[in-house]
Amino acid sequence: MSIEVLDPRFDAEPPYWRELRARAGLRADWAWEVLRQQAWCARTPWALAVLLDGSRPRGMVGAAWVGSRTRRHRFVVSRRGGGIGGLDLRAPGSSSFPSWWFADAGTDGGVRRLLSEYLPAMRRLFGPGLKGALIRQLPEAAVPAVAGRWRWVRETEPIARIDTEAFGCRDDWLETVSRRRRAHLRKVFAQVEGDEGLAVEFLRGEQADAVEVAELLRINEVKHRDVPIVPLPQFVGYLRRLLAQPDVFVLSYRDVETRRLLGATTVYDHPQWPLARSWSAVEVEDGGRPDLYFHMYGELVRWAISEGKRGVVLGKKMIQVKTSLGAELTPQYAAAIPLR
Structure with missing residues (x-):
C-alpha cells in the first residue's frame, strides 16, 4: 500500500478521482475543480492523501495544515505546510461529513487506519514539525479508537x-x-x-x-x-x-x-x-x-x-x-x- 499526497492547487486531477468520488459517495464539494478553487481561497494549505493498492485507490483523507503563520486575514501562499504545526482533518465544503473514506473502513469508520497508516505517513512527509492532528466528524463508534492518554476527545454539534x-x-x-x-x-x-x-x-x-x-x-x-x-x-x-x-x-x-x-x-x-x-x-x-x-x-x-x-x-x-x-x-x- 502506498500513499500519494496531492495539492489541488497545483496537481492535476488524478485519473482515478471520479471513480473514487463515486465509490466513496463524495458530494459535489469534492469535485476536483471545486477542490482546486477551495484550496486557493483557503487560509491554510490543504493536502489530499490517497491510499493506493498499486493503481487502485483504497482510501483518501483530506486535511488542512495549520501552522504558526496561520492568520484569520491571511490566505494560503505556500505549496505545502512546513515548520511547526498540525493537521486539521476536515472536509473542504461541509462539516456534516468526515474528510476521509476507506474501502474497508470497519465499524469505527476507518479511524484506526487514520492512526496506523495515514498519520505515520504524513509524519514522514512533513517531518518532526508535525506535532499533532485534530480529527473532526468522528462517529460515536470511533470514540474508543481515539481515546487514550494525552488525547482530547469531545462531543461536538450533532448532524440533523x-x-x-x-x-x-x-x-x-x-x-x-x-x-x-x-x-x-x-x-x-x-x-x-x-x-x-x-x-x-x-x-x-x-x-x-x-x-x-x-x-x-x-x-x-x-x-x-x-x-x-x-x-x-x-x-x-x-x-x-x-x-x-x-x-x-x-x-x-x-x-x-x-x-x-x-x-x-x-x-x-x-x-x-x-x-x-x-x-x-x-x-x-x-x-x-x-x-x-x-x-x-x-x-x-x-x-x-x-x-x-x-x-x-x-x-x-x-x-x-x-x-x-x-x-x-x-x-x-x-x-x-x-x-x-
Whole structure:
C-alpha cells in the first residue's frame, strides 16, 4: 500500500478521482475543480492523501495544515505546510461529513487506519514539525479508537437529517411533527404558495447566477460572527465552479416583479442522502418574505420524496428547530491527537 499526497492547487486531477468520488459517495464539494478553487481561497494549505493498492485507490483523507503563520486575514501562499504545526482533518465544503473514506473502513469508520497508516505517513512527509492532528466528524463508534492518554476527545454539534423513505407526500411528513408545529407549517405553506408575487423553483446549479447567490449567502454569513475565526465570505469563483457540478441544485425564492432573489439554499445531491448546505434570505424589513426558512424545509422534504431519496441531511445549527421538524440527530466527536 502506498500513499500519494496531492495539492489541488497545483496537481492535476488524478485519473482515478471520479471513480473514487463515486465509490466513496463524495458530494459535489469534492469535485476536483471545486477542490482546486477551495484550496486557493483557503487560509491554510490543504493536502489530499490517497491510499493506493498499486493503481487502485483504497482510501483518501483530506486535511488542512495549520501552522504558526496561520492568520484569520491571511490566505494560503505556500505549496505545502512546513515548520511547526498540525493537521486539521476536515472536509473542504461541509462539516456534516468526515474528510476521509476507506474501502474497508470497519465499524469505527476507518479511524484506526487514520492512526496506523495515514498519520505515520504524513509524519514522514512533513517531518518532526508535525506535532499533532485534530480529527473532526468522528462517529460515536470511533470514540474508543481515539481515546487514550494525552488525547482530547469531545462531543461536538450533532448532524440533523430527516428520513423521508416512509413518506408518500409532504402531508405524510407533516403528520409526524407536533400539532403546534404542524399548524405553523401549514400556515407558512399556504402563505408562501399563495403569494402570486413569489416564484419558488428547484433549479440545477448551472441555471443559477453565482454572483447573485453569493451576494445572498453573504447576508447569512454576516449574522454568524460569534465564532473564534470568522468564516470567509462566499467567493464567486468557488461558487461558480460548485454550481456548475451536475449534482448541485438551488432552491430559490424570487420576487416575480423585480426578479430579485429573496432566498436560496444549495443542495448537494446524493443517491440516498442529499445535503442541504447553505441557506440565506433577505430580511423582511429589506424587502424579503417572512418564514421562507420554514417553507424551505417543506420543499426539501417534498423534493426528497419525489426523487426517491432515503432522506435529506440538514447539517448543524438550529438543532431545536430541526428536531421540531422531525429530524433525527447523529452525534459527532472531535479528537486532538499529539504526535511524537
